[in-house]
Structures are given as C-alpha cells and as structure tokens.
Amino acid sequence: MFKTILYSVFLLLGIAIQAQSTKGINFQKLNLEEAKNLAKKENKLIFIDVYTTWCGPCKLMKKNTFTDNKVGELFNKNFISLAVDAEKEGIGLAKEFKIVNYPSFLFLDKEGKLVQYDFGYYNATQFLQIGSSILQKRMSQNDTKSIDQVKGKMVGEKVENFTAKDQLGKSFSSSAQKQKIILVFIRGQWCPYCNKYVKELQDLSPELKSKNTRLVIVSPEKPEFIQKTIEKTGTPYTVLYDEDYKIAQAFDVLYTPNKETLDFYNSKIKNDFTESRSDHSGRLPVSATFIINENKEISWRHFNPDYKERASLEDILKQL
Template sequence: MRNKLITSLLTSLLLSLSLPMLAKAEIAPDAVSVAPLLNGETLPDVTLRDIDGNKVDLKALVSQKPSILFFYRGGWCPYCNAQMGQLKAIEPRLLEMGFQLIGISPDSPEKLKASIRDNKLDYTLLSDANLDAAQAFGLAFFTDEKTSARYLSRMPLESLVRNNQDGHKRLVLPVPAVYMLDKQGLVHFQYVNPNFKVRPAPELILTAAGLLPKN
C-alpha cells in the first residue's frame, strides 16, 4: 500500500513538472533543443494554406494517400532550394511507390507560387505562415540575436518574429525535417537535423519509403 502511494505521488509530481515544460517548449530556445514528433506518434491537427490562400486540413490531405512531408525554412534559403530540387528528381519514383510529396514552410502563398515557378515543381507546397505546423510538430525554435538581426536585415521576415522566453524579439524558424506517414497519420519515419545545412540524401528517402506500408 505504501509503495503504491509513493508511486502515485511520484507520478503526479512528474506530470506536474512535465506539463509546464511542454507548454514552454512550443517554441524551443534554439535549434538543438527542439522536441520533434517521433516515430509512432500521430499527425497533429493543423490547418495550412495552399498557393491560392485556401485552407487545407493536413489530416484530411494525408488521409488520401501515404505522405512524405518536408519542412523547410523558406524559398529564400539556398539549402532548401537544393533540397526541393533533389526531391523533384526522385518524385516520380515516390509517386510509383504510392506516396504524395508535400512541402511546408513559413512562406506566404505568393512566395510558394514563386518557388513552384522557379524550381518547376509539381508537388504540393503549403504555407505555415503562422508557424502553427512548425510548433505542432515540435520543430519551431528561436534564432539567436545575431542570426535574427542578420536575416531580418536581408529579408522581410518580420511576420516570423516572436518574443522569446526572456521577452526579446527573435526570429522563429522551423528546423528542417522529413516525415513519412501512412493514411492514418501515423509517423513511420522522421529525419530532423538542427544543422540546416544537412538534409537527408535522396537515396535515404527512397530507401525508407520503400520499407513503409502503403495503407
């Protein structure tokens, strides 16, 4: 009886400590501190915008067919554009495997149209201008003061500025990531790297996709 009481008290204590931490971790203090959605977890409820500004329920979209989601920082990022080109090259094989390819970034619908035009893309790009998806997937983080100032001096990214835990205005970005999900929204594979210069090789994506269930 005493052991059960101690266990119950410890469980309550851990829950009381973890809940505030989860609430504060919606936007991580830096890229290495993100707590991304993991394999075995389920796609959160997220509404995004397509290139025409129409609302898109991500769960409804994913329920149509197995999906490969990739989060990128924006069309202004050369590493993101290189990744989009690599995914374009392997998209026919992914389609043959039964997947749809979906890119998500903080870019506005207008900027997404420019990315599709400039990179000659056929796959779907969705706007996460409010960072709802980045936060729901545990990928959003505050850039440091120097990085925030540098990016903001070069590009109109003011809509992505938020107050950090210390009350300072900082730019918020998503850590680049790739997720593979079945039609039920279950995560079977995820690649998240805080180093934005490193993206998964096309061969890795194809290999992982080939091992996933197609239902």
C-alpha cells in the same frame, strides 16, 4: 455636516478613480530599461508609440484611438506603454529599429526583443484587433524554443489532423489524405539550401505514385513569397503556407534563432526575411523530413538542426 462632506469626498474620489481607469492607454514616463524591468515584474509586453510633433496621423491616434476606453483596458492590463518623440528622446530607438514611418508602433517582449512592428493610423476598433492579435501570438510564443530544445516528432507518434492553404489557395487537410505523406519543412525562398533541396526532391516524383505517397512541402512564408519558391525551383509539389507556425509547432520543429543569427538575417536578407512570415518574431522551422503512414503515424524521420543537412532521396525511398 461632516458626514456629508466625507461622503462628497469619497464620491469625487470614486469618480476620479473611475475616470482614470477608463481614460485610455496609460503612457508611462519610463526609459526602455525601466520599462523592461517593470514588464518582467508584471509579466507584460511593452508597447511603444514612436511619434513626431509634425505628424498628423500621430495626433489623430493620440486624440481618437489611445483615449478609447476599450483600448485603454486592453493595453493597460497587458502592456507597459511608452510614447517617445522620434526626434528627441526616441532618436536612438528610431535608428535601432530603422523607423521611417510615423506613427510607428513597437511591440516588444519583456527582454526588449521585437514581437511585432506596425505603423500608420488605426481607429480604436482596428487597434484593439492588433493588440489582441499580439497577445494571441504571445500565448503561442510561450512555447518558443531554442534550436537545441526542439526535438521533432518521434517515430511511432500519432499525427493529429493539420490544415493549411496550398500555393493555389486550396485547403489541405492531412486527415483527408488516403496515402502516405512525405512532409518536408523548408525555411523559405531566401534560403539557397532549401531551394536546392526542393529542386532535388523532384527526382522522387516518378516513384511516388507507385508507392502510394504524396510529397508535401511546408513553408512559414506568406503566399506571395511561396510563389517565389515555385518560380525559383519549379516544384510540382504541394507547398503549404504554415500561417502562425501551427504545423511546425505541432511537429516540434519550431525554434527562435539566437540574436546574432537574427541580426545577420535581418541585415543581409532584409525584407525577404522580415516581411515574409506571419509575424516578425524571426522563428523558423528545422529543415526536417517526416514520413507519415496511412495510419497517420510517423514511420520515419530525418531531423538535423543543421539546415545544410537534409534527408537523402535514397533514404526516403528506402522507407516508402
């Protein structure tokens, strides 16, 4: 009899544990500081569901999406999850992140820095994709550096093939180019120094054909923002969308500005800065210039962390 009772207890306990592990997202009753400490300890990101009690899509997320077993498995393994009422304990958070849509989703790193913001209703499959995408970005961001840490590819280094879409939606492959490439990194159409420099580069155009050279501009901005670069500068050159900063990372020019700089850009430039790139990390490329020879090696470079200092046209022509 005792064995039967003991067996039943363990069976029920096992069922309870299994049910708990597959109930969906485990939202913890922590404040942000506690969540950051736990995220550091467990090496996780932070997910915050910012909701209101009157929001219909918020209720649907809670009922249909957050309870999904696969969503729970992904988020419980990789995130410290919080749910806050924007009109109660989340008032300060909503104000800090300028939240006006509900539900809103904040994905933060373990320091409390915004990795990605999203809002609206998503079914379980869609929300799984969002979570997975953020984790992929986190892996790439592990290599994120400060502006003092990036050094840029050096002269003599081999350049691996890189691909991207240009402003016309056409695919560009560096390995397919049979000529020298002048590769110019810009920060975006919101940067007046970038626009001025892109205009100046047009003076090189008559010389490039005779030098068997193609000039290619690399921007971290989405196609609709690259179009603004075209409109502002009238450039005839190829402009590549560096989605997920893959080219900038390969050339070691990708960095994250300090908090003061990011706060300034976010407040002054607003959507032209926050919405223009493939994520909300605030990462930018150093405004560097590289010349790649026919053997796909760096033959010359101009690398200066000061975005106001660009390669002179005279120096570029001397190296072709």
